[in-house]
Amino acid sequence: MIYLDNSATTRVSDEAARAAVRCMTENYFNPSALYAPAMEAEKEMTLCREALLRAVHAPQGSRAVFVSGGTEADNLAILGSMQSLRSGVVLYSDGEHPAVREACQALRNVQARVLPLDRDGRVCLDRLPELFTGDVRLICVMQVNNETGAVMPIREIAALRDIYCPQALLHVDGVQGFLRVPFDMAHSGADSYALSGHKIHAPKGVGALILGPRFRLTARQIGGGQEKALRSGTENTPGIAALRAAVEHFPADTDLRAMKLRLWEGLHSLIPQAVVNGPDPASDLTAPHILNVSLPPVRSETMLHALEGDGICIGLGSACSSHKQRVSRVLSAMGISGLRAESALRFSLSPYNTPEEMDLTARAAQKYYDAFKAFVRR
Amino acid sequence: MENLLLIRYGEIYLKGLNRPYFLRALLSRVREAVRPLGGQVWLRDARLFVQGVSDMDACIERVTKVFGVHSVCPAVRLPKEDFEAVCAQAAEMMKGMTGTFKVEARRSDKRYPLDSPEINAKMGGYILRSVPGLRVDVHQPDHLLNVEIRDEAYLYVKVIPAAGGMPVGTGGKAALLLSGGIDSPVAGYMIAKRGVELCAVHFYSYPYTSERAKEKVLDLARILSASCCGLKVYVVPFTDIQLKIHEKCADDYTTLIMRRYMMRIAERIAKAEGAEALITGESIGQVASQTMTALQMTNMVVSLPVYRPLIGFDKIEIIRYAEKIGTYETSCLPYEDCCTIFTPKHPATHPKLDKILESEARLDEEALIEEAVKNVEIIQC
Numbered sequence: 001m002i003y004l005d006n007s008a009t010t011r012v013s014d015e016a017a018r019a020a021v022r023c024m025t026e027n028y029f030n031p032s033a034l035y036a037p038a039m040e041a042e043k044e045m046t047l048c049r050e051a052l053l054r055a056v057h058a059p060q061g062s063r064a065v066f067v068s069g070g071t072e073a074d075n076l077a078i079l080g081s082m083q084s085l086r087s088g089v090v091l092y093s094d095g096e097h098p099a100v101r102e103a104c105q106a107l108r109n110v111q112a113r114v115l116p117l118d119r120d121g122r123v124c125l126d127r128l129p130e131l132f133t134g135d136v137r138l139i140c141v142m143q144v145n146n147e148t149g150a151v152m153p154i155r156e157i158a159a160l161r162d163i164y165c166p167q168a169l170l171h172v173d174g175v176q177g178f179l180r181v182p183f184d185m186a187h188s189g190a191d192s193y194a195l196s197g198h199k200i201h202a203p204k205g206v207g208a209l210i211l212g213p214r215f216r217l218t219a220r221q222i223g224g225g226q227e228k229a230l231r232s233g234t235e236n237t238p239g240i241a242a243l244r245a246a247v248e249h250f251p252a253d254t255d256l257r258a259m260k261l262r263l264w265e266g267l268h269s270l271i272p273q274a275v276v277n278g279p280d281p282a283s284d285l286t287a288p289h290i291l292n293v294s295l296p297p298v299r300s301e302t303m304l305h306a307l308e309g310d311g312i313c314i315g316l317g318s319a320c321s322s323h324k325q326r327v328s329r330v331l332s333a334m335g336i337s338g339l340r341a342e343s344a345l346r347f348s349l350s351p352y353n354t355p356e357e358m359d360l361t362a363r364a365a366q367k368y369y370d371a372f373k374a375f376v377r378r
Numbered sequence: 379m380e381n382l383l384l385i386r387y388g389e390i391y392l393k394g395l396n397r398p399y400f401l402r403a404l405l406s407r408v409r410e411a412v413r414p415l416g417g418q419v420w421l422r423d424a425r426l427f428v429q430g431v432s433d434m435d436a437c438i439e440r441v442t443k444v445f446g447v448h449s450v451c452p453a454v455r456l457p458k459e460d461f462e463a464v465c466a467q468a469a470e471m472m473k474g475m476t477g478t479f480k481v482e483a484r485r486s487d488k489r490y491p492l493d494s495p496e497i498n499a500k501m502g503g504y505i506l507r508s509v510p511g512l513r514v515d516v517h518q519p520d521h522l523l524n525v526e527i528r529d530e531a532y533l534y535v536k537v538i539p540a541a542g543g544m545p546v547g548t549g550g551k552a553a554l555l556l557s558g559g560i561d562s563p564v565a566g567y568m569i570a571k572r573g574v575e576l577c578a579v580h581f582y583s584y585p586y587t588s589e590r591a592k593e594k595v596l597d598l599a600r601i602l603s604a605s606c607c608g609l610k611v612y613v614v615p616f617t618d619i620q621l622k623i624h625e626k627c628a629d630d631y632t633t634l635i636m637r638r639y640m641m642r643i644a645e646r647i648a649k650a651e652g653a654e655a656l657i658t659g660e661s662i663g664q665v666a667s668q669t670m671t672a673l674q675m676t677n678m679v680v681s682l683p684v685y686r687p688l689i690g691f692d693k694i695e696i697i698r699y700a701e702k703i704g705t706y707e708t709s710c711l712p713y714e715d716c717c718t719i720f721t722p723k724h725p726a727t728h729p730k731l732d733k734i735l736e737s738e739a740r741l742d743e744e745a746l747i748e749e750a751v752k753n754v755e756i757i758q759c
Contacts, residue, residue, distance in 0.1 A: 305585030368585075375624050375720070 002357045005315040006199070007146055007176055007290055007348035012242070013201035019245035020203060023238040031235055032226065041237050048244035052208055055179065055247055056193055059186035061213035065230045066240055069207040070175035071099035073194030074140075076209050076231070077171045078103040080217035081138060082110050088137040091115050091168075093123045093152065094333040095145045100173055104140060115141070117333045120279040121150035123157060132164035139170045143177030143193075147330045147346060148278030149290025151181055158189020169215060175199055175207075179250045181287050191215045197239060201350070202246035206239030254351035257288035262355055263347060264291055266362025271295055271369050277336055277344055289349040295369055296339040297376040303345060306368040312361055315346040339376075379456040379467065383434070384532055385426035385441060388448030388542050403545040403573075404446040410607055411440040423486055423528045442538060443605045445571050446545035451524070453534035461492065464531045465501050468523055469508035471535055478515035479505065485527040497525060544573030546607045551575040552655040552685065553648035555640060556611065558595045558713070561659025561688055561696055563602055563705040568687040569657050570606040577651050578602075578609055579644045581616035591713035599759035601705050612647050613755040616640075619746050620720060627737035630726040633667045635737055637676045639747070645680040646751055656680065661688045661696070666725035675729050 003011065012020075029038040031045060049064040058064075067073050078100065082090055085107075092104045093115040104112040115131060118124045123141060132139075139161060141152050154172055161168055169191040174183060178195040185193055192215050197206040211217070223232030264281045267274045277292040279285035295303060300316045307314055316328075327341045336344075347361070385408065390400045401421060408426055409419045417431035426447075431437040434452065441450050456467055472479060483497035492500065502514055505523070512521075526532040554566040556578040570576050580595045596611060603609040619639050627635050644656050660668045667676070677684055688696055700706035726733075 301588065302585050305588045308589075309585060375621055 002312045002361055004347045005313045006350040008315050009198045010201045010350055012203050013246055015249040016202045016242035016246040020238040020242040023241040044241050048240045051244050051247045056210055057184040057186050058210050059212055063211045065209045065227050067207050067209055067231055068205055070194055070196035073207050073209040074099040074173055075103050076220050077192045080220050082107050085110050089113055089135050090138045091136055092140040095121055095330045096142055100140045119334055121145055121148040121334045123152055125156055128160045129164055136165040136168040139168050142173040144181055144287040146176045147328055148292045149287040150278045151285055151287055154188045180289050197243045200246050202243040203239055206236050206243050251351035256349055259349055259355055259358055260288055260291050263358035266359055267365060270362055270366035291347045293345055294340045294343045296343045298369055298372045299342050300345055302372055303368060307364055310364045312364055379454055382453055382455055383428040384451045384453040386448045387446055400548055403548045407444050407545045407607055411444050412437055442540040445541050445543035447540040449540050450538050451534040452536055453532045455530050455532050458527050458531035465504035468501055468533050469505045472505050472509050475521050476511035477520035479512050479521040480516050480519035481523045483525045487527050490527050543571035546570055546573055547575050549573030551653045552657050553644055553653045554578045554657045555644050556580050560700050560709040563598045564696055564699045565657055565659035565687050566602055567703050576606050576609055578611045579647050580611055580613050581640055582613050583617045583620055594711050594713055596759055597708050598705055603759045609759045611757045611759055614643055614750050615753045622741055624720050626740040629722045630724055631734055631737050632720055632722055633725045634672055634675055634729050637667050638679045641676050641680050643747055643750055645682050656682050656684045658686050659688055660686045661691050666727045669727050671728050
């Protein structure tokens with residue numbers, strides 16, 4: 001099988017799986033218990049926290065709170081910081097994942113407003129001065145868009161924030177960017193960062209919210225007071241141990257971008273009608289592992305199922321919303337519609353893919369493109 | 379004293395000399411439904427009984443879905459000779475109830491010393507004396523205590539309505555065209571309820587429709603199979619035919635020609651299965667291919683009768699029925715089915731036969747059908 005849907009989820013790496021098993025069968029103690037073996041479990045968590053803070057270059061005084069994944073990390077950052085406010089404005093980019101968008105819209109006393117995207121799917125910087133008003137309390141921008149791979153201009157947004165609304169916190173959803181696009185939290189101006197384990201070869205059910213020194217929040221889940229009372233519940237130590245193993249063993253030396261360009265060049269040379277949605281795949285305005293391509297007029301689902309028949313798994317837009325609407329919300333926000341939107345495919349790579357797989361995928365896509373291009377609804 | 383389930387049948391009562399045939403079928407269907415739960419099922423004196431099952435609630439749920447069953451009653455059986463003891467048990471069952479009640483006796487053992495009115499009066503009096511919160515109302519009682527004097531005495535208060543209809547297998551066999559939409563499962567259910575054994579034919583257009591779309595259809599078949607005593611689904615690969623139609627036939631006729639091909643293939647499968655009719659979920663005017671003229675054109679290609687139980691239903695009525703039989707939610711899952719992939723913008727609502735034939739002449743009908751039927755996948759649900 002050729003798996004090119006790594007933005008939906010990834011295969012758990014052998015190192016991560018081993019770390020989890022060890023934590024389930026040997027080092028299975030409750031980290032809050034008082035006897036000595038439990039301290040090992042606690043130590044495992046500390047090591048993971050340190051690895052995460054290092055990986056994102058978190059500034060001095062930052063904390064990592066373990067949660068169940070990206071959705072909970074985003075929810076905790078937004079609802080945990082904004083829910084008790086009496087007034088104010090929260091801004092989120094039009095490309096945000098539903099975990100951010102829905103959380104912003106669920107706030108009662110705080111007004112939610114949208115930051116528009118440009119044709120490449122990146123936040124329009126020239127619209128920000130008018131939107132960054134004095135009552136903005138939180139700005140949510142993802143590091144990498146999950147559908148197009150567009151890398152958001154976080155530093156530029158933070159710089160404008162410092163001029164127009166310095167009191168506003170900047171939350172970055174790093175679920176699609178973590179480890180695959182370098183992130184320097186200390187210099188980016190971000191106040192918080194959400195990450196998820198299962199996108200980087202750790203298991204599902206573990207993630208973290210990194211909080212910079214000025215981020216204050218109240219817990220959303222209360223009880224035994226774990227995670228310094230920010231997230232009660234017995235810690236998922238197997239998940240946390242696996243997360244550390246996944247971070248430490250992430251094959252950072254694989255040239256993901258070279259593979260992505262090979263796929264794109266293959267597709268483009270075999271199917272001249274292929275068109276990229278998002279910034280130029282060669283530029284660093286896109287993530288090295290996500291390629292969003294339209295092959296009009298062959299509809300996305302037809303191509304997806306045809307490739308599936310050859311053992312090639314790809315995605316349509318975002319897996320989180322693909323059962324709800326036909327045309328991707330992000331592509332609409334970028335002004336892409338009609339056949340181009342209906343034929344958009346997302347190829348998302350991992351370091352475990354190979355260049356040969358890119359060639360096979362491009363050839364299979366061409367085979368089905370040629371077979372189906374004549375058959376469109378008239 | 380023993381607890382058991384007393385099952386009453388409905389329409390079979392109307393049968394004359396061939397009633398035993400229908401009862402045997404009903405007994406078999408109930409036995410099949412109860413089998414996974416263990417226990418015994420028997421027929422005696424116009425009632426079916428179930429005893430000794432591992433889970434009575436599950437048993438009730440399964441038996442109420444069996445066509446031919448009118449209602450089921452969790453009952454108590456005890457020796458009829460000691461009438462005082464029967465009355466005491468009845469009073470015990472009514473304990474804690476308030477409001478009004480009535481006793482309704484049925485006496486199939488005509489040698490029993492008391493006749494039905496006497497049983498009603500005596501047992502009613504006993505309950506009235508024993509259960510303080512109850513009064514008698516013989517016209518509109520809140521609670522009805524049923525007593526049946528047969529080989530022994532049977533008492534029950536609760537009557538749970540069941541599916542009704544006739545036992546599956548007594549009405550012959552038919553092939554249902556099952557799409558995955560809201561209508562066809564309802565149509566199949568209605569015909570199966572008349573005692574007809576079903577098999578289903580589904581047209582599968584991979585890669586235009588997905589594995590999930592097929593799984594959805596099989597899920598619907600599994601829901602239906604609870605009432606239909608199992609359902610064999612023929613999954614027909616249909617992509618090539620659709621592509622050929624799309625390529626060679628007049629745009630406004632593609633849907634209708636596709637329907638005609640579906641009917642031809644379904645008939646071939648039906649005949650091989652020994653089925654005597656085709657069933658579809660069509661209703662007049664719902665879409666362009668379901669106008670009366672269009673239905674006439676689809677009927678023309680088959681010799682078996684085509685039954686369309688939803689012909690006079692509107693969509694809201696069909697949805698309500700689908701909700702009642704538990705297929706609606708599954709039918710609404712958003713996977714495209716083969717009927718809508720190449721829907722033309724303006725399908726013909728008043729099709730002309732000569733135009734259809736002209737388009738169809740461009741296709742190698744026998745080869746296309748042969749190829750599709752050869753590659754059918756059969757799944758037992």
